[in-house]
Amino acid sequence: MNYKRVLFIVLAILLLAGCSAKEELALDDSKTKDLADKKNTDVKDEPRNKFPLTGVSSDESIEQRAVAVMINNHPNARPQSGLSKADLVYEMLAEGDITRFLAIFQSERPSQIGPIRSARDYYIETAKGLDCIYVCHGFSPEAKTMLDKGYIDNLNGLYYDGTLFQRSDDRKAPHNSYISFAGIQKGAKEKGYEMKGAPKxxxxxxxxxxxxxxxxxxxxxxxxxxxxxxxxxxxxxxxxxxxxxxxxxxxxxxxxxxxxxxxxxxxxxxxxxxxxxxxxxxxxxxxxxxxxxxxxxxxxxxxxxxxxxxxxxxxxxxxxxxxxxxxxxxxxxxxxxxxxxxxxx
CATH class of the missing domain: 3.50.90.10 (YerB-like)
Structure with a gap:
């Protein structure tokens, strides 16, 4: 494959016809009035906390540390598990024209996450910015250097394949590596990683x-x-x-x-x-x-x-x-x- 060619990236925004700007503004004014009326009549106690990465209110604790997981986006890895519960997902190119996801979990803890793929340095940097525990299965040479030096707390499937990380029988490697949130917690405890400390x-x-x-x-x-x-x-x-x-x-x-x-x-x-x-x-x-x-x-x-x-x-x-x-x-x-x-x- 020739990786030197220029990628063709197009963003197309298709606009709905038939709704004028005045109609939209009138609709917005109506919504604002409804919200104001609702605010005046609501007497329910507001939840005490807001999750830092979603802004969603909750009475639950919000102090848990975020976890970043490398998710496979190969067609053979779709549909994935756990993405709907991620607070944030970053999608970036890995090799060639192939993208991977960095899924950040803080407000929700899915029972199964994956398929999981290997680390790249810019995904690690992104996870570090949110003080995450970083979960991957494998690495590039640059990523290996960062992980080996302890740049970020991490769990790597290369060292926990069949223990913390499990292989699915209904998909073929390398598109079948998964981890549970319980597995992440167990691995973090074994390695002495702190699980408290919510991101800003x-x-x-x-x-x-x-x-x-x-x-x-x-x-x-x-x-x-x-x-x-x-x-x-x-x-x-x-x-x-x-x-x-x-x-x-x-x-x-x-x-x-x-x-x-x-x-x-x-x-x-x-x-x-x-x-x-x-x-x-x-x-x-x-x-x-x-x-x-x-x-x-x-x-x-x-x-x-x-x-x-x-x-x-x-x-x-x-x-x-x-x-x-x-x-x-x-x-x-x-x-x-x-x-x-x-x-x-």
Whole structure:
């Protein structure tokens, strides 16, 4: 495969016809009034806590440490297990035109997570920015150096295959390595890793902010990483008020249960990519910042992204842009050619 060719990345935003700006603003005003009326009549006690990576209120403890898991995105690994419970998912290119996921779990603890794949240095850096325990199965040479030096607390399936990590009988290696959250907790205890210590919270919008959200009406978004098998599509569901995800035309759901993956925030950013070896491995610059699109409630806003303390943050005029409480997916694409917006009415 020729890895020197330029990847064709297209972002297509398809706008719903028939809804004028005035109608949308009137709808927003109506929502704001409804929320104000509801706030005046509600007398229920508010939950005491908010999870730092989702902004979702809870009476449960929110002090647990986050866990980052490398998830396989090969077609033979789909559908995956546990992704619907991840607070954050980062999708980036690994080798060639193949993407993998870094799934961050803090508010929920799925019974099974996987299939799990090998580490790359930029995934490790991302996990480090959230002070996660990092879970993988294998590594690139650069990632091995980082893990061997203890750069991040980690559990690697190469050393726990058949113990903490289990192989599924209904898929073939390397697409069949899984771990349970109980297994992660057991491994962390064995290695003396602290399981307390919640990450610093992101900035989240209030109900009033969400009701008054502005931006272009973006009902459907398509991202191509170069291979059809890794094409991504997000489609806004006005009933659920969330985005559905599709991979190569098939809806992303949980393995066995078929529970759909539903998202509240989608951040799409461009970053410099560089192929560094004959295997097609990459360096991805997640420090310099750049352009991005933020999709929320069927609307799109152009933003910038910055790296603050190892975390990718959407900003406008250097102010952090608030997220809608819920699940967030971050797609990182090469800056050549970068974000290309094709708008259809």
């Amino acid at each position: 919270p992101f900035t989240f919008l209030t109900e009033e902010d969400v009701a008054g959200l502005q931006g272009e009406s973006a009902q459907k978004v398509e991202i191509s990483y170069g291979l059809k098998e890794y094409d991504v599509e997000y489609e806004y569901d006005a009933t659920d008020k969330k985005y559905k995800r599709y991979s190569n035309g098939e809806q992303a759901v949980e393995y066995k249960s078929n529970k759909p993956i539903l998202l509240d925030n989608i951040l799409i950013i461009e970053a410099a990519h560089k192929v560094i070896d004959e295997k097609g491995r990459r360096k991805i610059d997640l420090n310099s910042g750049g352009k991005g699109y933020l999709l929320q409630k069927g609307r799109l806003n152009e933003v910038e992204w910055v790296n603050r303390g190892g975390r990718i943050i959407p900003v406008k005029s250097d102010e952090e842009v608030g997220l809608i409480p819920g699940k967030t997916w971050i797609n990182i694409i090469p800056d050549q050619p970068g974000l290309v917006k094709d708008v259809s009415f």
